Amino acid sequence: MNPMHGINHHGITLLRAADPRVRRIRRSLPKASAHGNKIWRSSLAIMDYFIDNPLPASSRVLDIGCGWGAVAVHLAKHFDADVTALDIDPRVELLVKLHSDINNCRVNFSARDLATLDSREINSYHTIVGADICFWDAIVEPLFNLISRSNGPKPPAVLIADPGRPPFWELAERCVEAFDAEVISRNSYIPRRAQTFFLRIENE
Ligand SMILES: C[S@@+](CC[C@H](N)C(=O)[O-])C[C@H]1O[C@@H](n2cnc3c(N)ncnc32)[C@H](O)[C@@H]1O
Numbered sequence: 001m002n003p004m005h006g007i008n009h010h011g012i013t014l015l016r017a018a019d020p021r022v023r024r025i026r027r028s029l030p031k032a033s034a035h036g037n038k039i040w041r042s043s044l045a046i047m048d049y050f051i052d053n054p055l056p057a058s059s060r061v062l063d064i065g066c067g068w069g070a071v072a073v074h075l076a077k078h079f080d081a082d083v084t085a086l087d088i089d090p091r092v093e094l095l096v097k098l099h100s101d102i103n104n105c106r107v108n109f110s111a112r113d114l115a116t117l118d119s120r121e122i123n124s125y126h127t128i129v130g131a132d133i134c135f136w137d138a139i140v141e142p143l144f145n146l147i148s149r150s151n152g153p154k155p156p157a158v159l160i161a162d163p164g165r166p167p168f169w170e171l172a173e174r175c176v177e178a179f180d181a182e183v184i185s186r187n188s189y190i191p192r193r194a195q196t197f198f199l200r201i202e203n204e
Helices: 020-027 041-052 070-079 090-102 137-148 166-178
Strands: 006-009 012-015 060-064 082-087 108-111 127-131 157-162 182-188 194-201
Touching: 012 070, 012 090, 020 090, 041 070, 041 127, 041 157, 041 182, 041 194, 060 070, 070 082, 070 090, 070 127, 082 090, 090 108, 137 166, 157 166, 166 182, 166 194
Parallel strands: 060 082, 060 127, 082 108, 127 157
Antiparallel strands: 006 012, 157 194, 182 194
16 A cells, blocks of 8 residues: 555554545545544554454444544454444544445444443443543543443443543543553554553453
């Protein structure tokens, strides 16, 4: 594949904004989203994480702030996960569909604010993931509240990845204090050296 148009990561094709199929979709939409418009480093790091820490097959997974669906597609394809890719921006739906189509897998899309998820819904998932979703101050409270509602008899595991911006650390500190949460880090070297931090709450 032309590297200007996309990359392949763990067998998953991820397109860039320059790919003709992406351009066609984006041209058809009202002004494209400011955030969901590129391959985010943390999504690649989450993909790496799950290669080393596989999900049980067919797990129900929620990808919050899914953007174009990189993580959702990876989990659907590699682990046959039943993934709901959720984003507040409805314009990303066609791009999530494009990514699931070209990678031959199925992902459910939900156009929704993560703050609207209730406890019953949250606790119906095996795992909740979020890549590059905690980099502005106002999202810390809704994310903390969402994690607070993962309190059923079998609460979901939570994994939120970030390069280490201040809002991420604020969320991490609150979760470490309030729940059985931890922060781990991983280095990666593709496409270049980078460190990613994971806020992790395990479910077993
Ligand atoms: C930086 S992008 C990351 C996209 C994707 N996780 C990835 O790594 O490729 C952040 C995404 O979060 C979405 N988002 C922002 N606030 C949200 C909210 N309250 N509920 C759900 N999604 C939200 C944005 O629309 C955007 O697509």
